[in-house]
Amino acid sequence: MNRRITLEELKNYLWGSAVLLRTHIDAVSYKQYIFPLLFFKRISDVYDEEHKATIEQYGDEEALDFPENHRFVIPKGFHWRNVREAHENVGVAIVNAFRSITRANVEKLSDVFGDGAWTNKNRLSDELLKNLIEHFSMFTLSIENCPEDELGQGYEYLIRKFADDSGHTAQEFYTNRTVVHLMTEILKPQSGEAIYDPTCGSAGMLISAIAYLKAHEKEWRNVKIYGQEINALTSAIARMNLFLHGVKDFTIVNDDTLIAPAFIENGQLQQFDMIVANPPYSIKQWNRESFAGDKYGRNILGTPPQGRADYAFFQHILKSLNPYTGRCAILFPHGVLFRNEESALREKLIVSDLVECVIGLGANLFYNSPMEACIVICRTNKRPEYRGQILLINAVNEVTRKSAHSWLDNSHIIKIADAYERYIDIDNFAKVITIKDAEKNGWSLSIPLYIRETSVGKVVDNRSVTECASAWLDAAFDTKMAYGDLKTLLEDGNNEG
Numbered sequence: 154m155n156r157r158i159t160l161e162e163l164k165n166y167l168w169g170s171a172v173l174l175r176t177h178i179d180a181v182s183y184k185q186y187i188f189p190l191l192f193f194k195r196i197s198d199v200y201d202e203e204h205k206a207t208i209e210q211y212g213d214e215e216a217l218d219f220p221e222n223h224r225f226v227i228p229k230g231f232h233w234r235n236v237r238e239a240h241e242n243v244g245v246a247i248v249n250a251f252r253s254i255t256r257a258n259v260e261k262l263s264d265v266f267g268d269g270a271w272t273n274k275n276r277l278s279d280e281l282l283k284n285l286i287e288h289f290s291m292f293t294l295s296i297e298n299c300p301e302d303e304l305g306q307g308y309e310y311l312i313r314k315f316a317d318d319s320g321h322t323a324q325e326f327y328t329n330r331t332v333v334h335l336m337t338e339i340l341k342p343q344s345g346e347a348i349y350d351p352t353c354g355s356a357g358m359l360i361s362a363i364a365y366l367k368a369h370e371k372e373w374r375n376v377k378i379y380g381q382e383i384n385a386l387t388s389a390i391a392r393m394n395l396f397l398h399g400v401k402d403f404t405i406v407n408d409d410t411l412i413a414p415a416f417i418e419n420g421q422l423q424q425f426d427m428i429v430a431n432p433p434y435s436i437k438q439w440n441r442e443s444f445a446g447d448k449y450g451r452n453i454l455g456t457p458p459q460g461r462a463d464y465a466f467f468q469h470i471l472k473s474l475n476p477y478t479g480r481c482a483i484l485f486p487h488g489v490l491f492r493n494e495e496s497a498l499r500e501k502l503i504v505s506d507l508v509e510c511v512i513g514l515g516a517n518l519f520y521n522s523p524m525e526a527c528i529v530i531c532r533t534n535k536r537p538e539y540r541g542q543i544l545l546i547n548a549v550n551e552v553t554r555k556s557a558h559s560w561l562d563n564s565h566i567i568k569i570a571d572a573y574e575r576y577i578d579i580d581n582f583a584k585v586i587t588i589k590d591a592e593k594n595g596w597s598l599s600i601p602l603y604i605r606e607t608s609v610g611k612v613v614d615n616r617s618v619t620e621c622a623s624a625w626l627d628a629a630f631d632t633k634m635a636y637g638d639l640k641t642l643l644e645d646g647n648n649e650g
Contacts (some may be wrong), residue, residue, distance in 0.1 A: 155293045161293075163299065164305040167191070168314055177281055184315050185386060186277070189251065189266045190285060191311075192393045195294045196225045196254075197233035201294040226257040237290060243273035243282040254433045264407065301399035302367070304625055305360065308397050312355055312390075320544040328357055328431045328484065331561035336359045336429055336482035336528060338570045339510075343371040346426035346478070349614065351410045351469060353380030356391035358429040360398050378403035379425065382414045386490045411439055411465055414449065416579050421533055422449050422473050428481035432466035435486060436522075439465065454501040463489050471507060471531065472486075479533040480509075487513065487525050500596040503543070503588055507531045510544040513554035513600040517559040525549065527600075530573070539576060543591070546572050546583045547604040581605075 158166070169189070171183050178186070200223060207222045231250040240245035251266040267331055294304065309330065342348060342362040352360050359378050366373035378400060382388035388407035395403050407416035416423035436459050444465050445456040451472045457464040463485055470481050489495065490511065502508060510530040518526065551565035561569075572583045584603045594602050 155295075156295075156298060158292055158299050158303075159280060160303055160306060163303065164310050166288075166292060167307050170285060171314070173281070173284055174398060178276060184312075184390060185267055185269045186271075186285075186494075187311070188390050188393055189269065190247075190289055191294075191308075191644065192265070192397070193236075193247075193250065193254075194233055194289045195397060198294040198298075199224060199226045199296060200232070202297065203382065225261065227252070228253045228257050233290075234453055235467065237286050240283070241279055242272075243286070243562075244274070244277055245576065246592070247271045247282065252474065256449045264385070265389050265392050267386050267544060302364075303426075304416070305398035307396070308394055309357065309360075312394075318541075319397045327342050328354065329560060330357060330361070331566065332484065332518055332526075333358050333361045333429070335512075335561060335566045335569060336484075337365045338566055339528075339573050340427050340429065340480055340482050342366055342376065342427055345375045347377045347379065347423075347475075348427045348429070349379040349416070349423075349425040349473060350429050350465065351381050351414075351453060351473070352430055352432045353382045353391055353405065354382055354387055354431070356405065358431070359391075359403070360394060360400070362427065374402070376402070377415055379423075380405045381410045383409050384406060385615055410469060411444065411462065414469065417449075422451070423467075424475045424479065425473055426475050426480075427468050428473060430466070430470060430481070431484040432463065435461045435463055435488070437461070441465075451454075454498045454505075455569070457498060457571045458494045458583045461488075461492070461495070464495055467529075474533050475512075476529070476533050481529075482532050483529050483531075484526050485529055487527050487599075489529070491597040495597055499598070500592075503591045503596055503598070506535065506588065507533065508543050508598075509535055510546065511598055511600065512569060513549050515549045515559065517554060518552065518561070541588055542585050543588075543598070544573065544576050544583060544585050545598070545601050545603050547581070592618045 167187075170187050171180075174183055174186065205222050231253040233250075236243070236246045236250050251454075255262050255264075255266060255272050271282075292298065313330075319444050338357070340362075342365050344366065348359060348362050348556060350356070353359060356378075359380055363376065363378075365371050366376065378395065380388075380391060380403070382391055382405065388405055392403075392405045395405070404416075408415055414422060418424075439459075439462040441456060441459045441462075449472065451465075451468045453466065453472060454468055467485075467489070468484065470483060473479075474481060489499075508529065509532045510528075512530070514526050514528065514529040516525045546569060548565070548569050551569060552559050553562050553565070557619055572579055575583075576585065578584050581604065586603055590603070593596060
């Protein structure tokens with residue numbers, strides 16, 4: 154169908170492809186097959202659109218071979234329509250097309266199509282693949298019919314649906330977009346900047362930065378995008394996502410950020426103007442010993458405990474910030490603000506005066522997870538009047554919930570961003586503390602220590618269950634240590650007597 158596609162039609166069309174796969178493969182595997190087919194269909198239709206424009210402009214077909222006239226090269230015999238003509242061994246036809254297109258565009262499309270089991274007929278029969286191809290053939294996905302921003306929205310919709318339908322946490326795959334919007338609104342990306350996400354997932358945070366520039370009518374094509382993602386399929390999806398949003402100047406690398414950081418200049422970590430991240434929470438399986446002697450000097454605050462790598466990612470980000478323009482927004486579990494085992498790391502962090510703001514978020518903002526999270530904002534060059542201070546924002550009640558979903562309304566985002574910009578005390582909502590205040594509280598940044606909601610003249614403890622439990626464990630540990638010290642003193646006194 155060759156006409157402008159509405160967003161609602163696009164969403165139904167994309168989700169319809171997943172419906173075809175139900176009962177044939179697990180929902181968690183949908184993305185492995187649907188995203189490559191969608192991308193293949195898109196670049197084939199855009200190739201045809203460019204072909205037509207070239208004929209109209211030059212009047213002959215000789216110019217068709219010029220690379221500058223096409224975003225991607227589609228070798229003869231491996232276009233979408235060629236695969237559509239296959240009636241048997243359809244999976245083989247798909248794989249051959251993917252390989253041929255990759256070879257013709259190796260710098261751009263290496264590993265983008267993934268390694269799905271397309272030729273496994275027990276899993277994907279010829280009939281099922283034909284049905285999928287015919288489904289995708291319903292619409293022409295040219296730029297005229299489906300502009301990049303709209304296709305990008307459809308793609309994001311599909312990512313969210315997969316996170317819902319898979320029944321898995323999918324944290325590495327999808328971060329609540331309203332939270333990402335808040336982070337971008339606070340950091341305010343600028344034209345010409347280098348923007349980085351060290352655990353980029355499907356690149357949603359990076360795309361949000363581009364969307365911010367577009368919304369504010371600022372030049373976005375000169376922004377340099379960088380990302381690293383440990384999961385091979387997810388990194389491929391990130392690259393497809395960026396291409397489908399019209400972003401061209403980007404580098405996404407598939408590797409482990411802690412073990413093998415991808416962006417190095419002159420033996421040091423490359424530095425960026427803006428960093429956004431949602432690192433994997435409190436992972437236990439990581440190479441702590443290697444990080445303790447990190448050759449890039451990332452352990453500027455110290456070596457995190459084996460059971461929690463949060464501060465390893467944190468330090469990687471801090472070390473990757475441009476010393477003049479660097480700023481970051483990182484999503485973390487609340488525990489990074491108060492856990493006793495990270496107290497020494499947190500003390501050095503606070504004393505470094507890099508932390509500008511901490512925003513406590515409400516529960517259930519992450520798919521299939523009730524946990525609460527926080528956003529930590531750091532800046533290498535804080536405004537003089539903010540130095541030696543940290544703004545804490547208690548936004549746990551700034552959330553809308555419906556059915557199983559929670560999100561930030563635009564009014565919530567505006568309220569939080571406005572409090573950040575004002576950087577002043579706001580009753581029951583925001584508090585500016587000093588480094589000395591944090592020291593008095595044992596270097597804890599637990600927001601309820603500083604901002605307490607009041608009700609009819611009474612103070613209400615609004616800490617989460619996690620914070621209360623952690624505080625109890627820390628207090629029990631301190632009591633045990635104090636008892637041990639007292640026992641030693643008594644024994645020494647008796648011995649002296």
